[in-house]
Amino acid sequence: MAAFKPQWNDWCPGCGNFGILNAEQQAIIELGVDTKNVVVVSGIGCSGKIPHFFRTPISGVHTLHGRAIAFATGIKLSNPDLVVIVNGGDGDLLGIGAGHFVAAGRRNIDMVVILHNNGVYGLTKGQAAPTLKRGEKPKSLPRPNINDAVNPVALAISSGYTFVARGYAYDVKHLKELIKSAIKHKGLALIDVLQPCPTYNDINTKEWYDKRIYKLETLPDWDPVVKKPEEVNEKIKKAIDKSLEWGDRIPIGIFYQNELVPSYEERIKANSPAYLDYTPAKQLIEKEGKLTTIIDPLLKEREVD
Numbered sequence: 317m318a319a320f321k322p323q324w325n326d327w328c329p330g331c332g333n334f335g336i337l338n339a340e341q342q343a344i345i346e347l348g349v350d351t352k353n354v355v356v357v358s359g360i361g362c363s364g365k366i367p368h369f370f371r372t373p374i375s376g377v378h379t380l381h382g383r384a385i386a387f388a389t390g391i392k393l394s395n396p397d398l399v400v401i402v403n404g405g406d407g408d409l410l411g412i413g414a415g416h417f418v419a420a421g422r423r424n425i426d427m428v429v430i431l432h433n434n435g436v437y438g439l440t441k442g443q444a445a446p447t448l449k450r451g452e453k454p455k456s457l458p459r460p461n462i463n464d465a466v467n468p469v470a471l472a473i474s475s476g477y478t479f480v481a482r483g484y485a486y487d488v489k490h491l492k493e494l495i496k497s498a499i500k501h502k503g504l505a506l507i508d509v510l511q512p513c514p515t516y517n518d519i520n521t522k523e524w525y526d527k528r529i530y531k532l533e534t535l536p537d538w539d540p541v542v543k544k545p546e547e548v549n550e551k552i553k554k555a556i557d558k559s560l561e562w563g564d565r566i567p568i569g570i571f572y573q574n575e576l577v578p579s580y581e582e583r584i585k586a587n588s589p590a591y592l593d594y595t596p597a598k599q600l601i602e603k604e605g606k607l608t609t610i611i612d613p614l615l616k617e618r619e620v621d
């Protein structure tokens with residue numbers, strides 16, 4: 317089992333990011349995944365600092381604002397054996413990185429995206445993020461927000477994500493189970509995590525969420541898993557309909573899961589069978605000063621008559 321070690325951290329006291337970090341670490345340890353095969357990729361933001369704060373010895377890549385999914389895609393395709401987890405803020409993934417967020421869904425790459433949804437740009441002092449509702453005025457804004465909000469769950473489902481869930485940063489046990497399910501899922505997973513930012517967002521606070529949140533799995537007839545192709549449309553409609561519920565009651569849990577869709581790795585294998593044997597990370601680059609990269613089988617396969 318991987319050891320925990322003390323770790324420096326500069327998030328504000330009470331920040332929801334602590335719960336996300338703890339849930340992620342516990343999920344990795346409980347799944348028994350070899351930590352040297354785990355790569356946590358982040359963008360820029362308070363959320364983006366997460367790879368530095370892990371106390372388990374994972375590999376971390378702190379990338380550019382909005383580009384974590386693009387880096388993660390390259391990492392996963394270079395070495396499909398890795399467990400790749402993207403962490404990004406709502407500004408990072410749904411503002412500047414929205415194009416990558418949508419494109420990743422169309423590919424269904426086998427990785428996990430964890431959205432730190434705090435309604436604000438925490439690192440840059442609380443400007444309105446794409447998840448902040450129109451008309452809302454957290455203490456960091458001089459006037460109410462005039463833009464409409466993006467619905468991350470609905471956007472992910474309509475982009476092609478095949479595991480879509482919502483968690484709550486202060487329910488670490490529940491979030492940990494969602495992360496474990498997302499890692500085990502074949503295909504691209506989104507977990508939209510409601511993450512209070514006590515420093516800038518005085519609307520969506522812990523007290524506010526605690527009164528409203530309920531778990532989808534407590535509904536007697538809730539079954540988000542697609543078991544046969546004919547069920548896809550019905551399950552998508554139900555999941556999107558549920559994602560619109562916001563106000564007195566806010567659902568968390570799994571909204572949609574469909575493992576019948578081929579992952580990007582499976583699509584590549586079907587299209588270029590040699591690729592997975594010669595992925596970039598598995599190639600020797602040089603031996604005794606001589607280039608040893610073997611791409612001939614790949615080139616042969618890509619030849620057009």
Ligand SMILES: Cc1ncc(C[n+]2csc(CCOP(=O)(O)OP(=O)(O)O)c2C)c(N)n1
Nearest residue numbers: 360361362363381405406407408437438439
């Ligand atoms: C290309 C680029 N544009 C703008 C910035 C400035 N910037 C840094 S973090 C950030 C927003 C952070 O908000 P969010 O993604 O929601 O993360 P949080 O801090 O809330 O976790 C911005 C605009 C940047 N670093 N790079």
Ligand code: SF4
Nearest residue numbers: 327328331362438513
């Ligand atoms: S500004 Fe908000 S999101 Fe950033 S560390 Fe502080 S509480 Fe957390």
Ligand SMILES: [Mg+2]
Nearest residue numbers: 405406436438
């Ligand atoms: Mg944010």
